[in-house]
Each structure stands twice: as C-alpha cells, then as structure tokens.
Amino acid sequence: MTSDEIRSVVIEALCQVAPEADPAQLRPNVSFRSQLDIDSMDFLRFILALHEKIGIEIPEKDYPSLTTLDSCVGYLASADRCPKSSPAP
Amino acid sequence: MEFGTLVAWRKQPGESIRRGDIMAEVETAKGVIEAEAFSTGTVEKLLIQPGQKVPIGTAMAIIRDNGAAPAAAPSIALVPPPQAAPVTTPAAVAPSAVDQTRLRISPAARRLALELGIDPSIVRGTGRGGAIMSEDIERAVAAKRAAAPTAAAAASPSPTPDQAAAMRQVIAAAMTRSKREIPHYYLSTTIDMQRAVTWLAEENRKRPMTNRLLYGALLLKAVALALREVPELNALWLKDHVELKPAIHVGVAISLRRGGLVAPALHHTDQLTLDDLMKNFLDLVSRARSGRLRGSELADPTITVTSLGEQGVEAVFGVIYPPQVALVGFGKLVERPWSVNGQLVSRPVVTATLSADHRVSDGHRGAVFLAAVDRLLQEPERL
Numbered sequence: 001m002t003s004d005e006i007r008s009v010v011i012e013a014l015c016q017v018a019p020e021a022d023p024a025q026l027r028p029n030v031s032f033r034s035q036l037d038i039d040s041m042d043f044l045r046f047i048l049a050l051h052e053k054i055g056i057e058i059p060e061k062d063y064p065s066l067t068t069l070d071s072c073v074g075y076l077a078s079a080d081r082c083p084k085s086s087p088a089p
Numbered sequence: 090m091e092f093g094t095l096v097a098w099r100k101q102p103g104e105s106i107r108r109g110d111i112m113a114e115v116e117t118a119k120g121v122i123e124a125e126a127f128s129t130g131t132v133e134k135l136l137i138q139p140g141q142k143v144p145i146g147t148a149m150a151i152i153r154d155n156g157a158a159p160a161a162a163p164s165i166a167l168v169p170p171p172q173a174a175p176v177t178t179p180a181a182v183a184p185s186a187v188d189q190t191r192l193r194i195s196p197a198a199r200r201l202a203l204e205l206g207i208d209p210s211i212v213r214g215t216g217r218g219g220a221i222m223s224e225d226i227e228r229a230v231a232a233k234r235a236a237a238p239t240a241a242a243a244a245s246p247s248p249t250p251d252q253a254a255a256m257r258q259v260i261a262a263a264m265t266r267s268k269r270e271i272p273h274y275y276l277s278t279t280i281d282m283q284r285a286v287t288w289l290a291e292e293n294r295k296r297p298m299t300n301r302l303l304y305g306a307l308l309l310k311a312v313a314l315a316l317r318e319v320p321e322l323n324a325l326w327l328k329d330h331v332e333l334k335p336a337i338h339v340g341v342a343i344s345l346r347r348g349g350l351v352a353p354a355l356h357h358t359d360q361l362t363l364d365d366l367m368k369n370f371l372d373l374v375s376r377a378r379s380g381r382l383r384g385s386e387l388a389d390p391t392i393t394v395t396s397l398g399e400q401g402v403e404a405v406f407g408v409i410y411p412p413q414v415a416l417v418g419f420g421k422l423v424e425r426p427w428s429v430n431g432q433l434v435s436r437p438v439v440t441a442t443l444s445a446d447h448r449v450s451d452g453h454r455g456a457v458f459l460a461a462v463d464r465l466l467q468e469p470e471r472l
Contacts, residue, residue, distance in 0.1 A: 041374045045371070
C-alpha cells in the first residue's frame with residue numbers, strides 16, 4: 001500500500017469511531033485524543049478497525065505509535081506491515 | 090401527543106419469544122430505540138405495519154403468554170401486561186386512553202412530569218401498588234434522551250439544540266433531586282494497581298487483538314464482585330424504603346461523542362467472565378454512542394461506575410443518580426511512592442471513591458466495599 005492509501009484507510013477507521021470527525025480539519029501531528037476526544041474504548045475500536053481493514057496484528061506495546069495520523073501512517077508503512085499495492089494491470 | 094413509526098418487526102406471528110428479545114425497531118421524534126419483549130410467549134398478532142405512524146401508547150402486537158410468569162422488571166420501552174400482552178410503542182406502558190385522574194402518582198412526580206413534558210399515563214410506576222414516583226418520570230425522560238442520539242447520528246454529528254437542551258434538562262432534574270434528597274457520604278481509598286496492570290499487560294501480550302482486555306474491564310468486574318459482599322449498595326431507594334436487587338447490573342457511565350452522558354447497565358456484571366464482560370462492554374459503548382441502547386439497559390442499573398482518569402483527574406466525587414444508591418469513581422492511574430515491606434518503591438496507583446446514600450448504608454459498609462474492591466484487584470487472575 002502507498003502512504004496515501006494507508007492514510008485513507010486510517011482516516012476511514014477513525015471516522016468509524018468518531019463519525020463527526022472532519023478529515024479536512026484533522027491535524028496530522030496532533031493526537032487523536034486531544035483533537036477528537038478519543039478515549040481508550042474508542043482507541044481500541046479504532047485499532048480493531050485498522051486490523052479489520054488491513055489485516056495486521058498490532059501488539060499492545062505499539063499502541064503509543066498510533067496516536068496521530070502521521071505516526072499511524074509511518075508505523076503502518078514501515079517494516080512492510082501493510083500488504084503491497086497490487087501492480088497496475 | 091408524540092408519535093412513533095414502526096421501522097421493522099424483528100419477530101413474526103407464531104414465533105416464540107423470550108423476555109428481553111428485541112421485538113421491533115421504533116422511530117420516535119427523538120430517534121430509534123430497540124423495543125424489547127417483557128414477557129415470554131408466542132407472538133399472536135402484529136397490529137401495525139412497518140412505516141405506520143401511531144400515537145405513543147398504541148398497542149403494536151399481541152403476545153400470548155405460554156404460562157411463564159412475566160418478569161416485573163420495569164423498562165422504558167415495553168411493559169408486561171397481565172395476560173395476553175399487547176406490545177406498545179416505546180416509552181409507553183399503558184394505553185393512551187388511561188384516565189389520568191385515576192393514576193397513582195405522587196404529587197412530586199406529577200409536578201416533575203409537567204415540568205419535563207412527560208405524559209404520566211404512559212409511565213410505569215415502581216412505587217408501592219404501582220404508584221408513579223419521580224424517578225419513574227426521570228427514567229421515562231432518560232429513555233427518550235437515550236433514543237435521541239440515533240436520529241442525530243444519522244443526520245448530523247452534532248445534537249440539535251432541542252436534543253441537547255432536553256438532555257441537559259434531564260440531567261439537571263436528576264442531579265438536583267439527588268443533591269436535594271440523597272444524604273451522600275463519600276469515601277476514598279488509594280489502590281496499588283501493580284499486580285493488575287502487570288497481569289493485564291502480560292495477558293494482552295498473549296491474546297490476539299480482537300480478544301484484548303481494557304483496564305476498565307477489571308475495575309467493573311471488581312466492583313461487581315464487591316457488591317456481592319455488600320449487597321446494600323446494589324439497591325434502589327424507592328420513596329421511603331430500600332429495595333435490594335438480587336441481580337447485579339452495574340451502570341457504566343459513557344460520555345456521548347455528541348455531548349451528554351448515559352449510564353446503561355452491563356447486565357449480570359458479576360457473572361460474566363472477563364472475556365464476556367469485555368465483549369459486552371465494547372458492544373455497550375458502541376451502541377450507546379450510536380444510539381442503539383435497549384430499554385432495559387437504561388432501567389436496570391443500581392449503581393454507576395464512572396472513570397474519569399483518562400481526562401487527567403485523580404479522584405471523582407460523584408453525584409448519585411436516583412433512585413440508585415451509590416456511585417463508584419475511578420481516577421487516573423498515576424505512579425506514586427509506595428511502601429512495600431518497609432521499602433519505598435514506585436507503584437501505579439488509582440484513587441477509588443464511593444459516593445453512597447446514607448439512608449441505605451453506613452460508612453462502615455462503604456469502607457468494607459472499597460476494601461473488597463482493593464482486595465479483588467490484587468488478584469486480577471481470579472476476576
């Protein structure tokens with residue numbers, strides 16, 4: 001997946017738990033918690049949504065790496081965590 | 090007069106139903122709620138069709154009682170009728186044609202109903218002889234409030250001014266009554282959470298993502314088990330007497346994303362395994378925040394647990410939600426110096442508080458309760 005594709009998936013997962021979130025207003029380096037009043041239950045639902053959409057297992061110890069949009073994209077893009085993009089036909 | 094529109098039937102004629110089954114989805118002016126059956130039996134006849142708009146209180150279906158005694162638990166949605174059971178539109182417990190002059194209702198409840206715009210003839214009384222009490226009116230309003238977010242969620246992420254005002258009005262009425270009528274006493278204790286936190290991290294390390302536990306699940310289970318030891322905190326205060334409840338349905342305070350608060354019951358909290366408790370907890374929060382709570386979940390709590398630690402506060406001094414008799418608060422998990430066998434060490438600790446109704450329990454019993462919560466959290470593997 002490209003960074004843009006990952007970013008789209010992250011925003012989609014976030015909007016599942018915080019439907020009032022406006023992706024255009026999301027500040028990429030500010031924590032979801034402070035921007036969207038995300039609590040631990042919302043965060044768990046967000047992580048589960050990522051798991052469902054991307055199919056990756058995220059250890060609990062890595063949760064602190066997933067608190068902002070940019071850090072999420074960075075984490076998921078690193079170390080081949082996400083599936084490769086399909087080659088263009 | 091308010092109206093409700095049947096969105097869909099979940100049960101059909103001839104189907105057997107059990108008390109608590111979801112019978113239908115009904116949209117009111119405030120949103121959609123899931124209407125539950127209040128008795129066990131067989132659906133005999135559906136009286137209205139999807140899309141049909143009828144006044145609140147209209148009988149929707151007939152449920153033939155198979156002989157099982159209907160349970161007496163009140164609900165905001167449907168009411169157990171004495172024999173063949175007409176299922177009514179939500180927030181209704183009696184036909185709208187009931188003569189209000191014959192209602193058994195306290196003067197305070199009648200005034201409150203007038204203030205909050207609730208028709209008392211559609212409220213089920215829980216006082217002696219079925220008399221309608223102030224708390225019954227508040228629960229009816231709370232049911233309407235809980236239904237409100239659904240419509241709002243579908244249309245807009247923010248509540249309308251009317252919905253927000255209605256929710257504030259309900260909270261204001263309940264909290265004012267609580268502070269006016271309930272003689273609160275407050276206790277606080279600091280709990281060493283080292284074992285619980287360590288056990289939880291190790292447990293979650295072994296579990297797949299979908300089965301991981303939240304710290305809050307441990308707190309809820311510990312509270313529920315402690316209530317077995319101090320049953321007078323698992324009760325309701327009804328007018329002038331306490332009614333102990335055999336089942337433990339802990340209310341979980343959930344802030345709504347669009348503003349406001351609900352505290353639905355996590356049914357049979359003490360009997361759930363941690364896995365089931367976590368699953369039900371996740372489901373309850375998801376449904377609360379998307380406006381899909383059930384009537385019984387709003388009617389059944391006897392105690393509320395609120396955890397405000399994530400907002401950074403260290404202690405909660407709660408206001409009891411009447412007719413409940415206690416509220417347990419948890420603050421932030423913080424590292425503090427702690428003495429262990431004479432050695433000063435750093436430990437994660439949490440401040441647990443109890444606000445309790447002094448008409449129902451005394452400080453000694455409250456202290457026993459908090460000590461039990463502490464003790465239970467020292468053995469997280471046994472929760």
